Amino acid sequence: MIAWLQDVLERLAAWWRGDLRVFHAEGDTLPPEIPHKRLIHMIEDGVSWSVGFTCPCGCGDVIELLLLRAVEPHWSLSVDRFGRPTLHPSVWKKTGCKSHFWLRSGRIVWAEPRPGRT
Numbered sequence: 001m002i003a004w005l006q007d008v009l010e011r012l013a014a015w016w017r018g019d020l021r022v023f024h025a026e027g028d029t030l031p032p033e034i035p036h037k038r039l040i041h042m043i044e045d046g047v048s049w050s051v052g053f054t055c056p057c058g059c060g061d062v063i064e065l066l067l068l069r070a071v072e073p074h075w076s077l078s079v080d081r082f083g084r085p086t087l088h089p090s091v092w093k094k095t096g097c098k099s100h101f102w103l104r105s106g107r108i109v110w111a112e113p114r115p116g117r118t
């Protein structure tokens with residue numbers, strides 16, 4: 001009963017904070033439009049190969065990261081029981097907004113200092 005309540009509260013808190021949630025998709029290309037606050041996990045032939053989401057800074061860019069261990073760089077994705085993604089290592093855009101952040105349990109943790117926002 002208590003566990004159930006904690007579950008509900010955690011889900012509410014996640015929604016309130018606007019945590020990212022994982023959605024799984026089959027295929028080899030990301031959908032043309034990725035809704036805000038969603039991380040699309042692409043799976044093809046049972047192989048988990050990439051994730052895509054819109055840049056959390058609001059610039060509108062789509063960030064796509066490969067999960068395949070055979071390529072460099074690649075990221076590892078884990079998903080908790082609430083469907084919240086964690087990526088490792090951090091994400092650092094080399095172009096455009098140059099955002100640098102971690103994604104932990106659906107939350108964006110900005111690396112400091114944020115480029116251009118000192």
Ligand SMILES: [Zn+2]
Nearest residue numbers: 055057059097
């Ligand atoms: Zn951005």
